[in-house]
Amino acid sequence: MFTHTPLRLATLALLxxxxxxxxxxxxxxxxxxxAEIAILAILVIALDLVAGFGGMVSLCHGALxxxxxxxxxxxxxxxxxxxxxxxxxxxxxxxxxxFVIGAVCARSTGIxxxxxTLAFGQMAYSFVFQSPLYGGDDGLSGAPRPDLSALGIxxxxxxxxxLYALLLVALAYAVAAATLRSxxxxxxxxLHHNEKRLRALGLTxxxxxxxxxxxxxxxxxxxxxxxxxxxxxxxxxxxSWTVSGEALVVVILGGLGTLVGPILGAVLFVIxxxxxxxxxxxxxxxxxxxxxxxxxxxxxxxxxxxxxRLAARKPQPQVKEAKADA
Numbered sequence: 091m092f093t094h095t096p097l098r099l100a101t102l103a104l105l106x107x108x109x110x111x112x113x114x115x116x117x118x119x120x121x122x123x124x125a126e127i128a129i130l131a132i133l134v135i136a137l138d139l140v141a142g143f144g145g146m147v148s149l150c151h152g153a154l155x156x157x158x159x160x161x162x163x164x165x166x167x168x169x170x171x172x173x174x175x176x177x178x179x180x181x182x183x184x185x186x187x188x189f190v191i192g193a194v195c196a197r198s199t200g201i202x203x204x205x206x207t208l209a210f211g212q213m214a215y216s217f218v219f220q221s222p223l224y225g226g227d228d229g230l231s232g233a234p235r236p237d238l239s240a241l242g243i244x245x246x247x248x249x250x251x252x253l254y255a256l257l258l259v260a261l262a263y264a265v266a267a268a269t270l271r272s273x274x275x276x277x278x279x280x281l282h283h284n285e286k287r288l289r290a291l292g293l294t295x296x297x298x299x300x301x302x303x304x305x306x307x308x309x310x311x312x313x314x315x316x317x318x319x320x321x322x323x324x325x326x327x328x329x330s331w332t333v334s335g336e337a338l339v340v341v342i343l344g345g346l347g348t349l350v351g352p353i354l355g356a357v358l359f360v361i362x363x364x365x366x367x368x369x370x371x372x373x374x375x376x377x378x379x380x381x382x383x384x385x386x387x388x389x390x391x392x393x394x395x396x397x398x399r400l401a402a403r404k405p406q407p408q409v410k411e412a413k414a415d416a
Contacts, residue, residue, distance in 0.1 A: 092270035128255035134352035136309035142347030145282035150211035152333025158314025188307020192300035229325030351393030
């Protein structure tokens, strides 16, 4: 079962304090990076929920993000909805699509599950890319940001939007943590370790997997809404399998099945991307080398490495040997 260890709580507190401090002092470019980190953090939280704890490694989460982004933009521009109802509709659509994908792929495991989710993602990408209704390769512009003027908040301001994005990260993390601590979350972890036993105990496996995948899809849809609001533009590239692959890299880099680690991974990945890309266009190769080093170290990402080192430093209880009777 997922638990908040002292290290996880301390890491969350440190990340939150650093993000809020940076949001208070950063300039425009820094705030844009912070919003980018927030979008990626929500996506990798969604992915870690099913991949890290449920063993369902997905390559369609980029598509779920893209569906959320497109649904939000279309609902706001064509249906005339305001931002909040458009977000609810977009998240609901991503949730429903994720439930269907989870139900269809529930009997698949390992590489077969990965390939099945990849196929769903590519179908969504092809549909959007070839549809004139969604702008084709040109995408759609004009995605609005929520109007919070009644609260005295102007989200057209970069600082206010960055803080809004951080609030959504906190909401996504809270939903994922609550899910993992629920009966569904315990069943999900149990299915990852021994599906046959859970099936023998009477659990409806496909429903549990599909429900968990739907919650993950809802979070991915939320990331899509935030991405659309951030750039106020959506394109088919959001649905590409490379977005899912990038999210999977971040989860592995941060720490699979820790929930906290992927957030740390998102921070490291975006910072590395911007810092290294300023020096060389081959930043992907350098990030790839870093990922290989993490995998070869046999540590569960950066956060897993920290957890292992901390556990090794704890004093082990000494077991006294029982004296033999004379």
